[in-house]
Amino acid sequence: MESEFHNESSSFSEAIAKKEKRKLNTQQKKNSVWSGLGMMGMVGWSVVVPAVIGSAVGLWLDKHHPQSFSWTLTLLLIGVIIGAIIAGYWVQKEDSEIHNDKNDDDE
Numbered sequence: 001m002e003s004e005f006h007n008e009s010s011s012f013s014e015a016i017a018k019k020e021k022r023k024l025n026t027q028q029k030k031n032s033v034w035s036g037l038g039m040m041g042m043v044g045w046s047v048v049v050p051a052v053i054g055s056a057v058g059l060w061l062d063k064h065h066p067q068s069f070s071w072t073l074t075l076l077l078i079g080v081i082i083g084a085i086i087a088g089y090w091v092q093k094e095d096s097e098i099h100n101d102k103n104d105d106d107e
Contacts, residue, residue, distance in 0.1 A: 042090055047083030054079025 058072030065071070 039090070039094055043087040046086040046090055047080060050083040050086070051076055051079035054082075 054075035054077075055072055058070070058075035061071035061075070
């Protein structure tokens, strides 16, 4: 009789633990919408900031040291390339964190 009670108690505890884990995973997924928007913002700013800095420096160079080519366009392009590299780093980092979280959930 006592072992039967222990088995029922154990299965009840396991069921509660599974429901709690599902509830926590659902809450984390709701928060992931906001973190996804935040990540889009991070990627956007990662590209915009170097491009704007490159453009500003290019405008200054065009005004003070004119050349046969446009410093503004050249440095804008370099800024966009640097920004894309930075954004790629952030996306890769976030992707690896997501995969690590999924692997932890599977265990």
